[in-house]
Amino acid sequence: MLSFGLPLYGCNQLAIDRIGPTLMFMGTQAQKERYLPKMLTGEEIWCQGYSEPNAGSDLASLQTRAVIDGDSFVVNGQKVWTSLAHRADWQVLLVRTDPEAPKHKGITYLLVDMKSPGITVRPLVQVTGEAGFNEVFYDSVRVPKENLVGEVNQGWQVSIATLMYERVSGGTRHPVERTINELLELSKQIEFDGMSANRHPYVRQRLAQFAIEARCLRLSRYRSLTAQLRGKIPGPESSFGKLFATELNLRVAMFADELLGSYSALDKGSLGAVEGGRWTQRALAARGLTIAAGSSEIQHNIIGERVLKLPKG
Ligand SMILES: Cc1cc2nc3c(=O)[nH]c(=O)nc-3n(C[C@H](O)[C@H](O)[C@H](O)COP(=O)(O)OP(=O)(O)OC[C@H]3O[C@@H](n4cnc5c(N)ncnc54)[C@H](O)[C@@H]3O)c2cc1C
Structure with missing residues (x-):
């Protein structure tokens, strides 16, 4: 965790x-x-x-x-x-x-x-x-x-077990809570709409919403972890965590871009890049995490078909 x-x-x-x-x-x-x-x-x-x-x-x-x-x-x-x-x-x-x-x-x-x-x-x-x-x-x-x-020839079941574990970890290995805290610190140092960003109501609302979602994610992860500690292999519900964590991570990265405005285009090594361009790097990497371990569309399909038992599209 x-x-x-x-x-x-x-x-x-x-x-x-x-x-x-x-x-x-x-x-x-x-x-x-x-x-x-x-x-x-x-x-x-x-x-x-x-x-x-x-x-x-x-x-x-x-x-x-x-x-x-x-x-x-x-x-x-x-x-x-x-x-x-x-x-x-x-x-x-x-x-x-x-x-x-x-x-x-x-x-x-x-x-x-x-x-x-x-x-x-x-x-x-x-x-x-x-x-x-x-x-x-x-x-x-x-x-x-x-x-x-x-x-031999039965590897699909083994591969699915690995994927389920991977999806459980899909949120924890991307430390979105840490990123949100760093974004909070950033908001204290920059201006947004003519005022300190951390005082702006829109920024505060967005940060608070991210913090709530990250906490929900953490609690949901504890539930998965408890099941694992009791010896259960994670099931298709692990797709919830993977989907939610990586999409939250992407929204946080996009919001950092919004806060930084035109500075968000300055990558590492560029003159004027904020915090060495790490927010730009995060924004670039965040999309990939919604694809790795099965894209968001695939996670939606799994949740729809295997958790909610909806008919195949
Ligand atoms: C950062 C990163 C790390 C990775 N690491 C590894 C690794 O270590 N090992 C490994 O084996 N692979 C790894 N991958 C590959 C990853 O598993 C695949 O990229 C992913 O499964 C998608 O496959 P694809 O790239 O072939 O895209 P495609 O399967 O061609 O999909 C293209 C698009 O079509 C959509 N799509 C496809 N099928 C459906 C459907 N049935 N319903 C709705 N939409 C659909 C997808 O969501 C996607 O938007 C990694 C990928 C990334 C981005």
Whole structure:
């Protein structure tokens, strides 16, 4: 729940919030003993190889192939948008092992050593100017059979568990309460509509509303955390938190832009950029967080269909 002011992904985030919990529930005893301790200490950094050029929202359409050859799976294909692949030691990887089966049924979930021969990582530069995620190519990469999680062709269930954990964390890893507090501090230092921004009724109303929503989010997260501590894998309701947190984060970032007016166009390194351009960076990054782990539209679909039981659109 606490961010301690550390940067996103600063503490092996993907391992801690989604991959470790998945292994705790679905991994073998040997996998738990081998991988969990080094996730916690940060000795082994993890990334998540799900999305492909033609399989993002429709993840089950993934085409990266694996065939069994002796004691190994042999993997060929490509992933994209893989956060941290350029730093990771290990990866969870979704592969198609039965191309004849219905698309959700022929998928397998593997643990892959990123130093395996045949893996090529190419960083992608995003709108913020940083290269946080990557394309990853697999050319006859051998993965030992003991790195299988769950059953062959049954990886979809495992992958969904990881996604549910990811969505639960979708709000906590983005410290929106901290951002709101920083915005409050900023409002004390700048003018808005001819007066100190923190005295302006419109600014005060907006900040108060953000603070209320952030508190609701925190309390809702406690409920999810309690369920997890009782040993439950999060369900589709985790989409609420992911959707609400990332959309709130985006609205906060957009409001910071509104407060800064034309200064919001000045990015880091520019003369006159407010607080080193960090608000501009946040505004640029905030949109991406509404896409990662399933876009807001996909979260709406999940809530509509799986929580509210509405008919498919
Ligand atoms: C910051 C960031 C980090 C990421 N990190 C990772 C990572 O570490 N590993 C990984 O595997 N992937 C990662 N991703 C990829 C992410 O999971 C995908 O971008 C996301 O699932 C959307 O897929 P897509 O980009 O292919 O868009 P598409 O699926 O092509 O979607 C395009 C648009 O169509 C909309 N859309 C699609 N289908 C529907 C539908 N059925 N109903 C309504 N609207 C729909 C989407 O909402 C979106 O607006 C990351 C993405 C971002 C932005």
